[in-house]
Amino acid sequence: MNTNNLHIMPEIDKSQGLEFGLYTLGDHLPNPHTGQRIPASQRIKEIIETAEYAEQAGIDTFQIGESHQDYFASQAHLIILSAIAQVTKQIKIASGSTIISTSDPVRVFEDASTIDLISGGRMEIIAGRASRVGLYDLLGYSLNDYEALFEEKFNLLLNINENEYVNWQGEFRAPLKNAHVIPRPENDKNGLPIWRAVGGSMASAHKAGLAGVPMYQAHLGGPAEAFKSRIDLYRQTAEERGYDVSKLPVATAGFFFAHEDKLEAYRKYYPHINEGMKKSNGQGFPKQSFAEGQDYRSVINVGDPDLIIEKILYQHELFNHDRYIAQLDFGGVTLDDIKRNIDIIGEKILPAIKKYTKPQGEQ
Template identity: 90%
Template structure:
């Protein structure tokens, strides 16, 4: 017998079709075509402008990730999200992701709840571990505690989110004794939707299912069906743990770039991905692997609008997910190209994706 899911879920209306969003990791990289790198202040302002432009195009959600290494400007991602909350009025906003392992869950909740109040109830938190681990030393944590830090702090974040007064004791911070954690979101739950970010680990997908929380899974490349196993495991584990898996949202995310001509999209976007990955991850993106993205079964959503629509619909058939989040600004993509992409999304891609993924009678 399934039980009511105990955690706060994002409000996703399935009768309107797959939610479509944008996310940025706040990278501050040179344009590989020109070698130019814009000033950090301009890059931050362009992220805020991108969110405003996305809302005007009808995009559902916008996320800003956290990174503390060189070539990024998103160290204080919650501050950027606060500016976006003030300058938009409809679109959902989210951290994507907040590195909860090296953050104080109390402060994360305080910041996110404040943004929720500024935005009129549009804030969500996606909590993750960090794929780039230099921030552990920078912020005073031991990388050997990578897994334990995340699990303890994620659990504490959930407890704070669902209880205004908190008693808690753990290994990595001082205990909380009837701690009053405020401000609270002004909704029926007095809390926020909190997602668990899952990378390539089946174990992490399993733990997300055990916890009964929404799962957010990012994809870099390869055949889409490779990623299905993690989503299937998540839902199976949740069901076996007694949750109603049909009520647990799944979001996927990955590289996105569109152009009227598919070959031109790949020619233009590849240097951004390759050079960006070299600088931020230590190695580039294999050119042959990127070119294989022209197959509709690839998880890389790059190509002309028709190909991208086919790709997203194929992925939706595989994953039965609730939200797709596109990363289209990585690697020094210009603001002109970002706006052109958003225009095409709003005019061509979004209407088609919504039309073919609507689920009548579901909310």
């Protein structure tokens, strides 16, 4: 086993079953049912309120991604996370994801470590590339360096996280010579859990396994089975590299919307997904693909509580993952609907998921 290069891992109590969290990309989109868009100030305050409400419902983690384009309000996602750190007590918080390619890893660590101190040790970083690439021009980077930027900066972030004094040299920034990077988290390793976000690329899953870092994989739609190959490759690569795979967590994420009536869930949520994707990605979500989500084998976790429980348990059988993160606010979903979803999660979905994913003997 490779014990000399085991990175800092998130603390996940597997005896309690699958962790359940919420994530938001901080989109600031009109409600397609009303055509109205709330002010950005209200949207940001509602994200903070959602995190508070999620904690009260017993949800394990809450994360915010960054985006630097029209129809988003999360350009400064770590600042919003800092506000959440102050108003919550126990829910884990994470960036989801921080676009490390166009950020300075020193600054990311300083900010995230400060949030960890504010929160009492609850902060995690999920580092990603960006599926919306307009921020490269905005922040002064070339898309030609898309892969190289991520690999270099992700490795530098890991270096900073595991060494208080850093010596480093790369292509895209000035060298660091015995640089003292502070503040540090106040834990026994003086660092933070750092996940690697993996999109549709098998190569990225392979690199996550080579590095022996936790893997975070987001899903848009389709059969859950289609996403298993990347998780399998990640674990296989890590094992071949000498890592203890049982200590390498996997998280998945995707669309979520619950309603007591299954068909009403699909009727109500589809316009949010379709219109939101049109504005943020340039094309809508195919209606037929969304309708196919009613099959329990679909990775889209939309429906009544019983169907969603069946879906998540099926996904857990496939992936044997440690954490599932639900995106239920995309496309102008109202705060009332978000809170109703959180109530359903806390009262019906979470107890069942925890019960049936606990190891045998713990149930």
